[in-house]
Amino acid sequence: MRRKVGIKDVSREAEVAISTVSHVLNGTAPISAEVRARVLDAARRIGYLAERQAKATISTLKTVLLAVPEDALPENETNLVSWTVLGALSRECERRGVKLAPLGASGTLTARKVLDAATAASADGIVIVNDDRRELLHGIAASNIPAVLINGEDQEMKIDSVTPGNRFAAQMATDWLISRGHRSVLHLTWEGRATIRRRQDGFLDAFKANRLPTSDAHILLAEGYEPRMGSDAIARWLEEKGGLGGVTAIFCAADNLALGAMRALQAAGIAIPEDVSVMGFDGIALGELVVPALSTVNVPLDQIGPEALHLLEQRVLLGPEERAAHRLELGCKLVIRDSVSSPDA
Numbered sequence: 114m115r116r117k118v119g120i121k122d123v124s125r126e127a128e129v130a131i132s133t134v135s136h137v138l139n140g141t142a143p144i145s146a147e148v149r150a151r152v153l154d155a156a157r158r159i160g161y162l163a164e165r166q167a168k169a170t171i172s173t174l175k176t177v178l179l180a181v182p183e184d185a186l187p188e189n190e191t192n193l194v195s196w197t198v199l200g201a202l203s204r205e206c207e208r209r210g211v212k213l214a215p216l217g218a219s220g221t222l223t224a225r226k227v228l229d230a231a232t233a234a235s236a237d238g239i240v241i242v243n244d245d246r247r248e249l250l251h252g253i254a255a256s257n258i259p260a261v262l263i264n265g266e267d268q269e270m271k272i273d274s275v276t277p278g279n280r281f282a283a284q285m286a287t288d289w290l291i292s293r294g295h296r297s298v299l300h301l302t303w304e305g306r307a308t309i310r311r312r313q314d315g316f317l318d319a320f321k322a323n324r325l326p327t328s329d330a331h332i333l334l335a336e337g338y339e340p341r342m343g344s345d346a347i348a349r350w351l352e353e354k355g356g357l358g359g360v361t362a363i364f365c366a367a368d369n370l371a372l373g374a375m376r377a378l379q380a381a382g383i384a385i386p387e388d389v390s391v392m393g394f395d396g397i398a399l400g401e402l403v404v405p406a407l408s409t410v411n412v413p414l415d416q417i418g419p420e421a422l423h424l425l426e427q428r429v430l431l432g433p434e435e436r437a438a439h440r441l442e443l444g445c446k447l448v449i450r451d452s453v454s455s456p457d458a
Protein backbone atom coordinates (compact mmCIF):
# COMPACT_ATOMS: atom_id res chain seq x y z
CA MET A 114 0.00 0.00 0.00
CA ARG A 115 1.13 3.54 -0.74
CA ARG A 116 2.41 5.36 2.35
CA LYS A 117 0.21 8.22 3.46
CA VAL A 118 1.81 11.61 3.11
CA GLY A 119 1.87 14.11 5.94
CA ILE A 120 2.83 17.65 6.83
CA LYS A 121 6.49 16.65 7.22
CA ASP A 122 6.54 15.46 3.60
CA VAL A 123 5.11 18.80 2.45
CA SER A 124 7.72 20.63 4.50
CA ARG A 125 10.51 18.60 2.93
CA GLU A 126 9.14 18.98 -0.60
CA ALA A 127 8.60 22.75 -0.29
CA GLU A 128 11.87 23.28 1.62
CA VAL A 129 10.22 25.26 4.42
CA ALA A 130 9.65 24.72 8.14
CA ILE A 131 6.79 22.52 9.34
CA SER A 132 5.32 25.54 11.14
CA THR A 133 5.26 27.45 7.85
CA VAL A 134 3.34 24.64 6.17
CA SER A 135 0.85 24.65 9.05
CA HIS A 136 0.32 28.40 8.80
CA VAL A 137 -0.25 28.19 5.03
CA LEU A 138 -2.73 25.31 5.23
CA ASN A 139 -4.67 26.72 8.18
CA GLY A 140 -4.42 30.45 7.42
CA THR A 141 -3.09 31.21 10.89
CA ALA A 142 -0.34 33.68 9.98
CA PRO A 143 0.59 36.01 7.10
CA ILE A 144 2.89 34.23 4.64
CA SER A 145 4.40 35.70 1.49
CA ALA A 146 2.65 34.87 -1.80
CA GLU A 147 5.78 33.13 -3.12
CA VAL A 148 6.12 30.81 -0.10
CA ARG A 149 2.38 30.14 0.03
CA ALA A 150 2.35 29.15 -3.64
CA ARG A 151 5.37 26.88 -3.12
CA VAL A 152 3.78 25.10 -0.16
CA LEU A 153 0.42 24.60 -1.89
CA ASP A 154 2.10 23.36 -5.06
CA ALA A 155 4.14 20.83 -3.06
CA ALA A 156 1.09 19.70 -1.07
CA ARG A 157 -0.88 19.23 -4.26
CA ARG A 158 1.93 17.50 -6.14
CA ILE A 159 2.57 14.81 -3.51
CA GLY A 160 -1.14 14.22 -2.88
CA TYR A 161 -1.42 15.73 0.59
CA LEU A 162 -4.31 18.06 -0.30
CA ALA A 163 -6.33 15.20 -1.76
CA GLU A 164 -5.78 13.07 1.37
CA ARG A 165 -6.68 15.97 3.64
CA GLN A 166 -9.91 16.56 1.72
CA ALA A 167 -10.78 12.86 1.86
CA LYS A 168 -10.27 12.77 5.63
CA ALA A 169 -12.56 15.76 6.04
CA THR A 170 -15.42 13.98 4.27
CA ILE A 171 -15.39 10.63 6.07
CA SER A 172 -17.52 11.83 8.99
CA THR A 173 -19.90 13.73 6.68
CA LEU A 174 -21.07 10.81 4.53
CA LYS A 175 -21.22 7.26 5.82
CA THR A 176 -23.83 5.65 3.56
CA VAL A 177 -25.18 6.80 0.19
CA LEU A 178 -28.12 5.20 -1.60
CA LEU A 179 -27.57 4.66 -5.34
CA ALA A 180 -30.79 4.77 -7.40
CA VAL A 181 -30.29 3.65 -11.01
CA PRO A 182 -32.95 2.88 -13.66
CA GLU A 183 -33.03 -0.76 -14.75
CA ASP A 184 -32.02 0.00 -18.35
CA ALA A 185 -28.71 1.49 -17.17
CA LEU A 186 -27.71 -1.54 -15.09
CA PRO A 187 -26.87 -4.30 -17.63
CA GLU A 188 -23.11 -4.32 -18.19
CA ASN A 189 -22.77 -4.28 -21.98
CA GLU A 190 -21.35 -2.13 -24.76
CA THR A 191 -24.58 -0.12 -24.94
CA ASN A 192 -24.21 1.02 -21.33
CA LEU A 193 -20.53 1.95 -21.37
CA VAL A 194 -21.30 5.55 -20.41
CA SER A 195 -23.37 4.57 -17.37
CA TRP A 196 -20.89 1.91 -16.26
CA THR A 197 -17.94 4.28 -16.58
CA VAL A 198 -19.74 6.84 -14.41
CA LEU A 199 -20.81 4.21 -11.87
CA GLY A 200 -17.35 2.69 -11.72
CA ALA A 201 -15.74 6.04 -10.94
CA LEU A 202 -18.41 6.76 -8.31
CA SER A 203 -17.81 3.38 -6.66
CA ARG A 204 -14.04 3.90 -6.55
CA GLU A 205 -14.44 7.37 -5.05
CA CYS A 206 -16.79 6.05 -2.35
CA GLU A 207 -14.28 3.31 -1.52
CA ARG A 208 -11.46 5.87 -1.34
CA ARG A 209 -13.45 8.07 1.03
CA GLY A 210 -14.75 5.24 3.18
CA VAL A 211 -18.36 5.82 2.11
CA LYS A 212 -20.69 2.82 1.82
CA LEU A 213 -22.60 2.75 -1.47
CA ALA A 214 -25.96 1.00 -1.10
CA PRO A 215 -27.51 0.10 -4.50
CA LEU A 216 -31.30 0.21 -4.74
CA GLY A 217 -32.37 -3.28 -5.80
CA ALA A 218 -35.95 -2.41 -6.76
CA SER A 219 -37.28 -3.62 -10.10
CA GLY A 220 -39.43 -1.64 -12.52
CA THR A 221 -39.71 2.14 -12.75
CA LEU A 222 -38.06 4.16 -10.01
CA THR A 223 -40.56 5.97 -7.80
CA ALA A 224 -39.95 8.46 -5.05
CA ARG A 225 -41.55 6.09 -2.55
CA LYS A 226 -39.24 3.21 -3.51
CA VAL A 227 -36.19 5.42 -3.30
CA LEU A 228 -37.11 7.04 0.01
CA ASP A 229 -38.06 3.74 1.65
CA ALA A 230 -34.73 2.25 0.55
CA ALA A 231 -32.84 5.29 1.83
CA THR A 232 -34.53 4.96 5.21
CA ALA A 233 -33.87 1.23 5.39
CA ALA A 234 -30.18 1.77 4.60
CA SER A 235 -29.88 4.70 7.04
CA ALA A 236 -28.47 6.64 4.09
CA ASP A 237 -27.09 10.14 4.59
CA GLY A 238 -27.95 11.01 1.01
CA ILE A 239 -29.19 9.76 -2.35
CA VAL A 240 -27.48 9.64 -5.75
CA ILE A 241 -29.90 9.34 -8.68
CA VAL A 242 -28.46 8.31 -12.04
CA ASN A 243 -30.00 9.41 -15.39
CA ASP A 244 -33.65 9.48 -14.24
CA ASP A 245 -34.83 13.10 -14.26
CA ARG A 246 -38.61 12.65 -14.39
CA ARG A 247 -40.32 15.49 -12.57
CA GLU A 248 -42.53 13.31 -10.38
CA LEU A 249 -39.51 11.37 -9.13
CA LEU A 250 -37.45 14.47 -8.37
CA HIS A 251 -40.41 16.29 -6.77
CA GLY A 252 -41.01 13.43 -4.36
CA ILE A 253 -37.37 13.14 -3.35
CA ALA A 254 -36.93 16.90 -2.96
CA ALA A 255 -40.00 17.08 -0.71
CA SER A 256 -38.45 14.55 1.69
CA ASN A 257 -35.55 16.84 2.63
CA ILE A 258 -33.15 13.90 2.36
CA PRO A 259 -30.03 15.30 0.62
CA ALA A 260 -29.93 14.13 -2.98
CA VAL A 261 -27.98 14.74 -6.16
CA LEU A 262 -28.86 13.85 -9.75
CA ILE A 263 -26.14 12.48 -12.04
CA ASN A 264 -26.30 12.90 -15.82
CA GLY A 265 -29.77 14.41 -15.77
CA GLU A 266 -31.43 17.80 -15.63
CA ASP A 267 -33.78 18.96 -12.92
CA GLN A 268 -35.53 21.74 -14.82
CA GLU A 269 -37.17 23.13 -11.69
CA MET A 270 -33.88 23.11 -9.75
CA LYS A 271 -35.27 21.26 -6.74
CA ILE A 272 -32.13 19.16 -6.14
CA ASP A 273 -28.45 19.39 -6.99
CA SER A 274 -27.22 17.88 -10.26
CA VAL A 275 -24.02 17.11 -12.15
CA THR A 276 -24.03 16.79 -15.92
CA PRO A 277 -21.74 17.37 -18.90
CA GLY A 278 -22.01 20.79 -20.53
CA ASN A 279 -24.07 19.19 -23.28
CA ARG A 280 -25.26 22.29 -25.12
CA PHE A 281 -21.91 24.06 -25.13
CA ALA A 282 -20.04 20.89 -26.09
CA ALA A 283 -22.39 20.16 -29.00
CA GLN A 284 -21.98 23.71 -30.27
CA MET A 285 -18.20 23.37 -29.96
CA ALA A 286 -18.22 20.16 -32.01
CA THR A 287 -20.49 21.60 -34.69
CA ASP A 288 -18.42 24.81 -34.81
CA TRP A 289 -15.38 22.65 -35.46
CA LEU A 290 -17.09 20.81 -38.32
CA ILE A 291 -18.16 24.14 -39.81
CA SER A 292 -14.60 25.45 -39.49
CA ARG A 293 -13.44 22.47 -41.57
CA GLY A 294 -15.76 23.54 -44.38
CA HIS A 295 -18.89 21.48 -43.67
CA ARG A 296 -22.06 23.42 -44.42
CA SER A 297 -24.70 20.69 -44.66
CA VAL A 298 -24.58 18.62 -41.46
CA LEU A 299 -26.89 15.89 -40.21
CA HIS A 300 -27.51 15.57 -36.48
CA LEU A 301 -28.39 11.98 -35.58
CA THR A 302 -30.18 11.89 -32.24
CA TRP A 303 -33.20 10.41 -30.47
CA GLU A 304 -36.13 11.51 -28.34
CA GLY A 305 -34.15 11.29 -25.13
CA ARG A 306 -34.08 13.15 -21.86
CA ALA A 307 -33.45 16.88 -21.51
CA THR A 308 -29.70 16.30 -21.55
CA ILE A 309 -29.95 14.86 -25.07
CA ARG A 310 -32.16 17.72 -26.23
CA ARG A 311 -29.46 20.11 -25.08
CA ARG A 312 -27.08 18.50 -27.56
CA GLN A 313 -29.54 19.23 -30.35
CA ASP A 314 -29.87 22.80 -29.08
CA GLY A 315 -26.09 23.23 -29.25
CA PHE A 316 -25.99 21.81 -32.77
CA LEU A 317 -28.50 24.44 -33.92
CA ASP A 318 -26.74 27.17 -31.91
CA ALA A 319 -23.60 26.64 -33.99
CA PHE A 320 -25.43 27.25 -37.27
CA LYS A 321 -27.02 30.41 -35.90
CA ALA A 322 -23.74 31.68 -34.45
CA ASN A 323 -22.00 31.12 -37.79
CA ARG A 324 -24.91 32.78 -39.64
CA LEU A 325 -25.60 29.68 -41.67
CA PRO A 326 -29.13 28.69 -42.71
CA THR A 327 -30.67 26.22 -40.28
CA SER A 328 -32.24 24.54 -43.31
CA ASP A 329 -28.81 22.93 -43.74
CA ALA A 330 -28.84 21.72 -40.12
CA HIS A 331 -30.70 18.46 -40.60
CA ILE A 332 -32.18 16.48 -37.70
CA LEU A 333 -32.62 12.70 -37.96
CA LEU A 334 -34.31 10.83 -35.13
CA ALA A 335 -33.37 7.25 -34.30
CA GLU A 336 -35.64 5.04 -32.18
CA GLY A 337 -33.12 5.11 -29.35
CA TYR A 338 -29.42 5.32 -28.56
CA GLU A 339 -28.34 1.76 -29.36
CA PRO A 340 -25.90 1.21 -32.26
CA ARG A 341 -28.42 -0.83 -34.27
CA MET A 342 -30.88 2.06 -34.02
CA GLY A 343 -28.30 4.47 -35.39
CA SER A 344 -27.63 2.04 -38.22
CA ASP A 345 -31.34 1.73 -39.02
CA ALA A 346 -31.83 5.50 -39.03
CA ILE A 347 -28.94 6.13 -41.42
CA ALA A 348 -30.07 3.32 -43.72
CA ARG A 349 -33.50 4.94 -43.80
CA TRP A 350 -31.98 8.34 -44.62
CA LEU A 351 -29.88 6.91 -47.45
CA GLU A 352 -32.90 5.17 -48.94
CA GLU A 353 -35.17 8.21 -48.71
CA LYS A 354 -32.56 10.63 -50.11
CA GLY A 355 -31.10 8.25 -52.68
CA GLY A 356 -27.72 8.76 -50.99
CA LEU A 357 -26.34 11.29 -48.56
CA GLY A 358 -28.66 14.06 -49.76
CA GLY A 359 -25.86 16.62 -49.88
CA VAL A 360 -24.78 16.03 -46.29
CA THR A 361 -21.01 16.10 -45.83
CA ALA A 362 -20.86 15.41 -42.08
CA ILE A 363 -22.91 13.52 -39.49
CA PHE A 364 -22.76 14.67 -35.86
CA CYS A 365 -24.21 12.01 -33.56
CA ALA A 366 -25.67 12.70 -30.12
CA ALA A 367 -23.91 9.59 -28.74
CA ASP A 368 -20.97 7.42 -29.73
CA ASN A 369 -23.33 4.44 -29.78
CA LEU A 370 -25.29 6.08 -32.59
CA ALA A 371 -22.09 7.01 -34.39
CA LEU A 372 -20.85 3.42 -34.33
CA GLY A 373 -24.13 2.24 -35.81
CA ALA A 374 -24.12 5.01 -38.40
CA MET A 375 -20.64 4.03 -39.53
CA ARG A 376 -21.74 0.43 -40.05
CA ALA A 377 -24.67 1.51 -42.22
CA LEU A 378 -22.53 3.89 -44.26
CA GLN A 379 -19.85 1.30 -44.88
CA ALA A 380 -22.46 -1.32 -45.79
CA ALA A 381 -23.76 1.11 -48.41
CA GLY A 382 -20.27 1.57 -49.88
CA ILE A 383 -19.87 5.11 -48.51
CA ALA A 384 -16.32 5.87 -47.41
CA ILE A 385 -15.55 7.59 -44.11
CA PRO A 386 -14.26 10.32 -44.08
CA GLU A 387 -13.71 10.60 -47.86
CA ASP A 388 -17.43 10.72 -48.70
CA VAL A 389 -18.83 11.84 -45.34
CA SER A 390 -17.36 12.72 -41.93
CA VAL A 391 -18.73 11.24 -38.72
CA MET A 392 -18.42 12.65 -35.19
CA GLY A 393 -19.75 11.18 -31.93
CA PHE A 394 -20.39 12.37 -28.39
CA ASP A 395 -19.38 10.73 -25.06
CA GLY A 396 -15.83 9.44 -25.63
CA ILE A 397 -16.37 5.73 -24.92
CA ALA A 398 -13.40 3.44 -25.47
CA LEU A 399 -14.93 1.60 -28.44
CA GLY A 400 -14.69 4.73 -30.57
CA GLU A 401 -10.91 4.47 -30.59
CA LEU A 402 -10.98 0.86 -31.77
CA VAL A 403 -13.18 1.12 -34.86
CA VAL A 404 -11.83 1.83 -38.35
CA PRO A 405 -11.61 4.69 -38.98
CA ALA A 406 -11.17 5.76 -35.36
CA LEU A 407 -14.10 7.91 -34.28
CA SER A 408 -13.73 11.63 -33.67
CA THR A 409 -15.87 12.55 -30.68
CA VAL A 410 -16.70 14.88 -27.82
CA ASN A 411 -14.96 13.51 -24.75
CA VAL A 412 -17.10 13.77 -21.61
CA PRO A 413 -15.20 13.63 -18.27
CA LEU A 414 -17.19 10.57 -17.20
CA ASP A 415 -14.79 9.70 -14.37
CA GLN A 416 -15.31 13.11 -12.74
CA ILE A 417 -19.12 13.11 -12.60
CA GLY A 418 -19.45 10.76 -9.61
CA PRO A 419 -16.82 12.44 -7.40
CA GLU A 420 -18.32 15.87 -8.11
CA ALA A 421 -21.76 14.53 -7.19
CA LEU A 422 -20.40 13.32 -3.85
CA HIS A 423 -18.93 16.74 -3.20
CA LEU A 424 -22.31 18.41 -3.79
CA LEU A 425 -23.94 15.85 -1.53
CA GLU A 426 -21.44 16.57 1.23
CA GLN A 427 -22.18 20.28 1.05
CA ARG A 428 -25.90 19.62 1.21
CA VAL A 429 -25.48 17.39 4.28
CA LEU A 430 -23.32 19.99 6.02
CA LEU A 431 -25.49 23.03 5.30
CA GLY A 432 -28.97 21.52 5.35
CA PRO A 433 -31.69 21.60 2.70
CA GLU A 434 -32.91 25.12 3.41
CA GLU A 435 -29.56 26.88 3.70
CA ARG A 436 -28.30 26.45 0.14
CA ALA A 437 -29.95 26.90 -3.26
CA ALA A 438 -29.88 23.91 -5.58
CA HIS A 439 -26.68 23.77 -7.64
CA ARG A 440 -26.40 22.58 -11.23
CA LEU A 441 -22.80 21.72 -12.06
CA GLU A 442 -21.91 21.35 -15.75
CA LEU A 443 -18.54 19.83 -16.60
CA GLY A 444 -16.52 20.97 -19.59
CA CYS A 445 -15.93 18.57 -22.48
CA LYS A 446 -13.12 18.33 -25.02
CA LEU A 447 -12.91 17.42 -28.69
CA VAL A 448 -10.99 14.27 -29.57
CA ILE A 449 -10.05 14.43 -33.25
CA ARG A 450 -9.28 11.12 -34.90
CA ASP A 451 -9.65 9.72 -38.41
CA SER A 452 -13.39 9.86 -39.06
CA VAL A 453 -13.50 13.57 -39.96
CA SER A 454 -11.92 15.46 -42.85
CA SER A 455 -12.71 18.57 -44.87
CA PRO A 456 -15.36 18.02 -47.56
CA ASP A 457 -12.96 19.11 -50.30
CA ALA A 458 -9.99 17.09 -49.02
